[in-house]
Amino acid sequence: MYQSELFNEVPLSLNDKDSTIFVDNYIHKWLVDQMIMEKSEEMIPQEVISVNKKINKYKLSLISYEFEQFYINKRLDTSVSDFEIKEYYKNHLDDFVLNDYVVKCMYIKIPKMSKFYQVAKKNYHMKDEQMVDQMIKISQNDNVNFYYNPDEWIFFDDLLKEIPILENYSKVEFIQKKKKTILEYNDNIYFVNIFDFIIKDGTSPLSFETNKIKSIILNQRSKDLRKKLRLDLYEDGIKNNYVEKYTL
Numbered sequence: 001m002y003q004s005e006l007f008n009e010v011p012l013s014l015n016d017k018d019s020t021i022f023v024d025n026y027i028h029k030w031l032v033d034q035m036i037m038e039k040s041e042e043m044i045p046q047e048v049i050s051v052n053k054k055i056n057k058y059k060l061s062l063i064s065y066e067f068e069q070f071y072i073n074k075r076l077d078t079s080v081s082d083f084e085i086k087e088y089y090k091n092h093l094d095d096f097v098l099n100d101y102v103v104k105c106m107y108i109k110i111p112k113m114s115k116f117y118q119v120a121k122k123n124y125h126m127k128d129e130q131m132v133d134q135m136i137k138i139s140q141n142d143n144v145n146f147y148y149n150p151d152e153w154i155f156f157d158d159l160l161k162e163i164p165i166l167e168n169y170s171k172v173e174f175i176q177k178k179k180k181t182i183l184e185y186n187d188n189i190y191f192v193n194i195f196d197f198i199i200k201d202g203t204s205p206l207s208f209e210t211n212k213i214k215s216i217i218l219n220q221r222s223k224d225l226r227k228k229l230r231l232d233l234y235e236d237g238i239k240n241n242y243v244e245k246y247t248l
Contacts, residue, residue, distance in 0.1 A: 072225045080214045088213050089206050096204040101156040101171050104196040107163060108135060109145040109188050116141065117189065124191035125180055150195055153205045163190050172199060 009026055010019050089096065106126060110116055116138045123131040132148075139146030145162065156175065160166050165185035166174060179194040198205065 068226055068229060071229050072222050075225055076218070076221055078218060080217050084217060085210055085213050086206065088217060089209060093203050096209050098198060098200055098202050098204045098208075101175060101200050102153045102198050102205065102208075103156055103159065103175060103194050104150055104153055105159065106135070106148040106150075106191075106193040106195070107146075107159065108139060108191045109162070110138070110191075111143050112184065112187050112189055114143070114189070116144070120189075120191050121182065124182075124193055126193055153198070153207055156197075159192075163192065165190070175199070 006023065006026065010022055014022055106124070108120060108124065110120060114120075119134055120138055123134040126132050126135060126148075135146070135148065138144060139148075147162070156166075156171055163183065163185070165183050169178070175194060175197045178192075181192050183190040183192065
C-alpha cells in the first residue's frame with residue numbers, strides 16, 4: 001500500500017491525534033488482511049482460487065448493475081400520461097381486484113339536539129344542487145362532521161372509522177339495502193347517503209390503482225432499456241471482433 005493511498009482514506013474532519021489513531025488502525029487491518037491472503041494461498045490454494053472467482057463474478061455483477069442503472073437513469077422517460085394509465089388499466093382489469101368494499105358517499109354527523117336536524121333530514125338525499133348547498137351550509141357550523149366527494153372512492157372501513165355504529169351491520173347488506181339512512185349513536189345523529197359501491201372481489205377503481213400502474217409502466221420501460229443496452233453491446237462486440245462466431 002502506497003502512502004498516497006493511505007492518505008486518501010483518512011477523513012478530512014479528523015484532528016492530528018485522531019488521524020494518527022485512524023492510520024495506525026487502518027495499517028493494522030490492512031497488514032492482517034494481506035497476511036491472511038498470503039497464508040491462505042500457501043495453505044489452501046484451490047479454495048482461494050474458488051474465492052477469487054466468486055469475487056470477480058460479484059465484482060462484474062456489481063459493475064454491470066451500476067452501469068445499467070446509469071444508462072437507464074440517463075434515458076428513462078418518467079412521464080406517464082393519463083391515456084397510458086387508462087389504457088393499461090382497461091387492458092388488465094383482471095389484475096385489479098378489490099380486497100374489500102368501496103363506496104362513493106356523503107355523511108354528516110350532528111348532535112342529537114341540533115337545530116339543523118330537520119334541514120339535514122330533508123336534504124341529505126342530495127338529489128339536486130339546492131340540496132347539496134343546504135348540506136354544505138350545515139357543515140360550516142361547529143360540532144358538525146361532514147364528508148362529501150361524489151367522485152372519490154373510499155373503503156367502507158374508512159367510513160366505519162367515522163360512523164362506529166356501522167359495525168353492527170353486515171357490510172354488503174348495508175351497502176346494498178340501506179343506501180340512504182339515518183343512524184343514532186351516543187349523542188349524535190348520522191345521515192348517510194351511498195351514491196355508488198363496488199363489492200369485495202370486484203374490479204378496483206382506477207383511482208386506487210393509478211400509482212401502481214405508473215410504477216408498472218416505468219418498470220417495463222426500464223426492462224426494455226436494459227434489454228436494448230445488452231443487445232447493443234452484443235452487436236457492438238460482434239462488429240468490433242471482440243468474439244468470433246463459429247459454426248458447429
